[in-house]
Amino acid sequence: MIIVIVALGGGVAGGYALSYQQAQQSVLKTSVPKELAPVIAAYETVTNNYYKSVNTTKLTDGAIKGMLATLDDPYSVYLQNNDKTNLDDTISASFGGIGATIQQNHDSLSIASILPDTPAKKAGMQVGDVLLKVNGKDVSKQTVSKAVAKIRGKIGTTVAVTVKRGSKQATFSMKRQKITVDTVTGQLASANKQVGVITISTFSEPTVKQFKATVKKLRKEGAKSFVLDLRQNPGGMMSAALSISSMFSKNGQTVLQVEDRNGAKEVYKAGKKLDDGFKVTEKTAVLIDGNSASASEITAAALHQNSNIPLVGEKSFGKGTVQNVGEMGSNKELKLTIAKWLTPNGTWINHKGLTPDIKVDYPAAAKITLINATQLKPGDKGSDVKSLQQMLTALKVGSVTVNSQYDDATQAAVKTFQQANKLDATGTADQDTLATLAQKLSAQLTKDDPMMKAAVDAVAK
Incomplete structure (x- = not known):
């Protein structure tokens, strides 16, 4: 990067100084705190002197976001463009959906809650997953309303949602179903x-x-x-x-x-x-x-x-x-701690x-690391293969050694699983196979729930 420093004459430099003085005078005549004089000066300087036309709405929105960012508080957020606070935002029952609610953070979208017995729950999505893509298209910088619109669709159709959990990414392929709003x-x-x-x-x-x-x-x-x-x-x-x-x-x-x-x-x-x-x-x-x-x-x-x-x-x-949530004009809100x-x-x-x-801890199977890959095949090695082997072991499919290598035993177990679930029995773990594995594992974890057992035992005494 080349930074060019140009010595300015009285014209432009004087204009900047005058703008700040005018901002100070404007502040004194109003109830605006004097500390905002530099902000007003910067706004006027940019709008009057930038070499291209400026979207003033974006400038003010950016200033508000910048203020909130200095708080270092993930719960104080500026919501825009119909992204009203979604503390109780649920996918409408009149649409096909996955049963997950989405919230806007400072610079990302994430899963806020997951309704029970829904595609998102069965697929293994979790609260806190950061939303990256819908059907392969980046939604990470989009508004909540636009992202939700992409997830919704005709009941029975398939949607692929890519999320980030920790350092791992995973894509969940789910069939949309009618979602009830019962909490x-x-x-x-x-x-x-x-x-x-x-x-x-x-x-x-x-x-x-x-x-x-x-x-x-x-x-x-x-x-x-x-x-x-x-x-x-x-x-x-x-x-x-x-x-x-x-x-x-x-x-x-x-x-x-x-x-x-x-x-x-x-x-x-x-x-x-x-x-x-x-x-x-x-x-x-x-x-x-x-x-x-x-x-x-x-x-x-x-x-x-x-x-x-x-x-x-x-x-x-x-x-x-x-x-608390305060209105900030049309389609804008400020959620502040x-x-x-x-x-x-x-x-x-x-x-x-x-x-x-x-x-009571979750069982080991509930802590299996997400699989990044959309396909795993014989000869592959690494953490994704390890996760695949752990899933097969948890589901008691085949006789697999968890060694992070897609060996003959792993291939045989995958083929057995595919046959049992009416999938193409190739021995290669394609996207459909991985999605079905995740769904079966989620169902097993719901059925074999040590926390629930302990709670039931506690109230039955």
């Missing part, structure tokens, strides 16, 4: 029909109503105790978390404290105002993991500290801040999370 689902535990399992995928506007209906339904079906599954739940609306927390607490008990930057606290207490008089007094356990965050942690902490309800699973995420929240006993769990009473 709460419930069924009796397969191992004990007196235990009702309630899963909350995210906290949004309909969550409280759906939760009440689910509890009533399970009671009628014979549930005498409950497991509340908050795993992979990234949070959502604080009001929904407060209502559900109140249902499990005695009236008058503190369910949440919110503290502003001056130390002033707002205390929320259980009562009819929050829960409308609906209470859950049955024995309960709460499932959490590393992606249980924010509103999930509010709920888990309140149930644990107020009603001695055990937490089962892995340490939670540790998001102890509160965001405004306070921190404390558990009923005053603990701030930010970056610490909640520690489970009954610690």
Whole structure:
């Protein structure tokens, strides 16, 4: 790069100085903080002197984004172009989709939540996956609305979604299906029909109503105790978390404290105002993991500290801040962290999370590294082959040694798997084979769930 420094005469240099002076005077005549004088000067300088015409909207949007970037806070974000806050954004039931919600971060899009029993869940996508491509086309810098529009499509058609998880990339090929917007689902535990399992995928506007209906339904079906599954739940609306927390607490008990930057606290207490008089007094356990965050942690902490309800699973995420969303004009919003929240006993769990009473890790099969390749064949070596061998071993297909080499035993196991699943039995792990492997593994992990077993056992005692 060549940098050319040109000494300027009074004309241009003087113009820059005058612009700054004018900005200062303008600031003094208004309620705009004087610290913004350089920003106004820069804006006027660029708009008046740049050698090309300038999009002023992009300039102001860029200035706002720059301010937020200095906060080093991933939860303070400027949302534009119909990308309204999606704390409760779900794919419409009138479209074919994959059952995942997308959120806008500072410089990327990521999976915010995944609804149960949907293509995204079955394929093995996870909360936090960074969205890169849809059907091979880059969407990483697009708006949420444009990315969602590409994922949606006719029910029964296939969509390929490429994500990044850690340092690995993977493409999930999924058939779109009609997606319901239920954030709460419930069924009796397969191992004990007196235990009702309630899963909350995210906290949004309909969550409280759906939760009440689910509890009533399970009671009628014979549930005498409950497991509340908050795993992979990234949070959502604080009001929904407060209502559900109140249902499990005695009236008058503190369910949440919110503290502003001056130390002033707002205390929320259980009562009819929050829960409308609906209470859950049955024995309960709460499932959490590393992606249980924010509103999930509010709920888990309140149930644990107020009603001695055990937490089962892995340490939670540790998001102890509160965001507010303000309108910034047409189709623009500013989501800003405004306070921190404390558990009923005053603990701030930010970056610490909640520690489970009954610690249960995900099985090794749930931690298999993503496969980058779209095809693996005999003779290949490396981490992708290792992941393939681990998946085959977990599914008990063939007799494979995990050695990172696509050897004869691996080829034979792949061929066996393909035959069993009515795929072309070539012995080469093509994209369809890898996708089917991921789906089968996801189904097995759902069925053989040691965390769920521990939680059911805890409430059945």
